[in-house]
Amino acid sequence: MSKKQLFDSQQLSITIERLCRQLIENHDSFEESVLIGIQPRGSFLAKRLHQRLQDITGKNILLGFLDITFFRDDFRRRSQPIQANRTQIDFVIEDKKVVLIDDVLYTGRTVRAALDAMIAFGRPQKVELLVLIDRKYSRDLPIQADYVGRRVSSLPTDRIVVQLCEQGFAADSIQLVSHDETK
Amino acid sequence: MSSLSVRHLLGIKELSVEDIELIFSTTDQFKEVLQRPIKKVPSLRDLTIANVFFENSTRTRLSFELAEKRLSADVVNFSASSSSVKKGETLLDTVQNILAMKVDMVVIRHSSPGAPHFLAKHIQANVINAGDGTHEHPTQALLDAYSMREKIGDLAGKRIAIIGDILHSRVALSNIFLLKKLGSEVMVCSPPTLLPKHIGQLGVKVEHDVRKALAWCDVANVLRIQLERQQIKYFPSLREYSLYFGINKAMLDALERPIVLMHPGPINRGVELSSDAADSHHSIILDQVENGVAVRMAVLYLLAGQR
Numbered sequence: 001m002s003k004k005q006l007f008d009s010q011q012l013s014i015t016i017e018r019l020c021r022q023l024i025e026n027h028d029s030f031e032e033s034v035l036i037g038i039q040p041r042g043s044f045l046a047k048r049l050h051q052r053l054q055d056i057t058g059k060n061i062l063l064g065f066l067d068i069t070f071f072r073d074d075f076r077r078r079s080q081p082i083q084a085n086r087t088q089i090d091f092v093i094e095d096k097k098v099v100l101i102d103d104v105l106y107t108g109r110t111v112r113a114a115l116d117a118m119i120a121f122g123r124p125q126k127v128e129l130l131v132l133i134d135r136k137y138s139r140d141l142p143i144q145a146d147y148v149g150r151r152v153s154s155l156p157t158d159r160i161v162v163q164l165c166e167q168g169f170a171a172d173s174i175q176l177v178s179h180d181e182t183k
Numbered sequence: 184m185s186s187l188s189v190r191h192l193l194g195i196k197e198l199s200v201e202d203i204e205l206i207f208s209t210t211d212q213f214k215e216v217l218q219r220p221i222k223k224v225p226s227l228r229d230l231t232i233a234n235v236f237f238e239n240s241t242r243t244r245l246s247f248e249l250a251e252k253r254l255s256a257d258v259v260n261f262s263a264s265s266s267s268v269k270k271g272e273t274l275l276d277t278v279q280n281i282l283a284m285k286v287d288m289v290v291i292r293h294s295s296p297g298a299p300h301f302l303a304k305h306i307q308a309n310v311i312n313a314g315d316g317t318h319e320h321p322t323q324a325l326l327d328a329y330s331m332r333e334k335i336g337d338l339a340g341k342r343i344a345i346i347g348d349i350l351h352s353r354v355a356l357s358n359i360f361l362l363k364k365l366g367s368e369v370m371v372c373s374p375p376t377l378l379p380k381h382i383g384q385l386g387v388k389v390e391h392d393v394r395k396a397l398a399w400c401d402v403a404n405v406l407r408i409q410l411e412r413q414q415i416k417y418f419p420s421l422r423e424y425s426l427y428f429g430i431n432k433a434m435l436d437a438l439e440r441p442i443v444l445m446h447p448g449p450i451n452r453g454v455e456l457s458s459d460a461a462d463s464h465h466s467i468i469l470d471q472v473e474n475g476v477a478v479r480m481a482v483l484y485l486l487a488g489q490r
Binding site: 069082086120 | 185205208209211212215216219220221223224225226254484487488
């Protein structure tokens with residue numbers, strides 16, 4: 001098994017800064033835009049982006065958290081039902097520009113479920129996707145991200161391990177864990 | 184843990200405390216879903232559920248049906264009064280015929296205690312007990328305990344009085360099992376004729392004075408007098424029952440500390456509860472109805488996940 005560090009705390013902070021600048025280019029003061037983090041780990045990233053965007057713009061930006069458990073297409077294909085997280089969207093997304101935020105884009109099925117789940121809160125004007133890691137060449141569905149922290153090539157047997165301070169870890173660390181297939 | 188330890192929901196007895204906590208935490212999430220403008224999720228869209236009611240029911244059947252539809256399941260309803268049961272068909276034949284139509288889950292209410300257990304032994308579908316005679320009514324107990332917890336927090340050490348027709352009530356038995364598992368102190372209060380003989384062996388206090396019960400408890404769960412189950416007279420008249428065991432708002436207001444008033448419905452207004460008590464700020468009866476849908480969604484979702 002081999003591990004490759006994709007982000008440490010400093011690299012993550014620089015990437016978040018870049019993503020914020022890209023978001024501001026397209027959303028200006030965020031008056032018509034909202035951020036929605038996909039539970040559970042997309043919400044940590046969304047909180048960080050939200051905080052930094054508010055610091056830069058000085059505006060109050062709407063932030064919500066979306067749980068997609070009940071909209072997954074692999075429910076009952078797993079050995080155990082997945083336990084749901086909390087959805088907290090205290091605003092209407094009707095006619096808003098929504099930025100969906102998640103940590104890793106892999107097959108695209110999570111994002112597909114998120115799009116379904118989000119419709120329960122209104123019909124947005126536009127939806128964009130922001131991810132920290134885009135696993136290239138691994139998509140099951142035609143879904144692509146608008147904002148990407150880093151693109152990585154990986155095998156289906158690889159895993160992206162995301163450890164953030166908000167989860168109780170001492171420092172941020174995002175690693176690509178590969179199983180050595182020659183052994 | 185994110186999986187129930189049981190394949191069927193036959194009674195509270197079979198559930199572990201972890202199962203109950205899992206159902207409650209899943210209910211929290213479904214309560215949030217029910218607040219959304221679109222209250223429907225696609226989790227059970229590939230399942231067909233049969234509601235097989237051999238006994239009359241309004242709110243339990245509606246609550247299950249709504250829960251099933253909000254999970255996107257296909258639903259078929261069956262009531263004995265308009266079926267071949269009247270022509271002498273057996274329970275197993277009836278249900279096997281329904282299952283031959285590719286039904287995945289069966290919600291059953293039956294007047295005979297143990298009917299859902301019998302079915303679970305003979306069919307592949309998941310079975311949910313929606314009330315079997317005077318035995319158990321597990322989803323009612325779950326929604327009762329969930330509603331209590333929502334109102335007064337952790338139920339460990341809390342005092343719960345179950346007041347009314349204990350003898351004919353499946354709600355009472357399921358409530359006792361569940362509340363004891365959650366660490367509550369439980370009291371039953373009714374005329375001696377409406378108490379099962381060995382109720383004390385379940386570890387509950389027994390009281391015959393409703394005022395003492397109200398003064399003792401944090402929550403009063405008042406049960407309906409089930410006249411339809413009574414072959415003989417267990418008390419002289421409804422008027423006398425109401426006089427000695429009926430609860431009105433003045434009695435609740437006179438208590439030293441506020442208590443929570445519950446009733447699984449349907450209420451015999453003016454018998455076990457006066458209208459001013461049922462509609463007072465003490466009452467969480469409508470919260471119970473609302474929570475019923477979310478609790479049943481949680482149970483169906485968790486059982487479906489094991490298929």
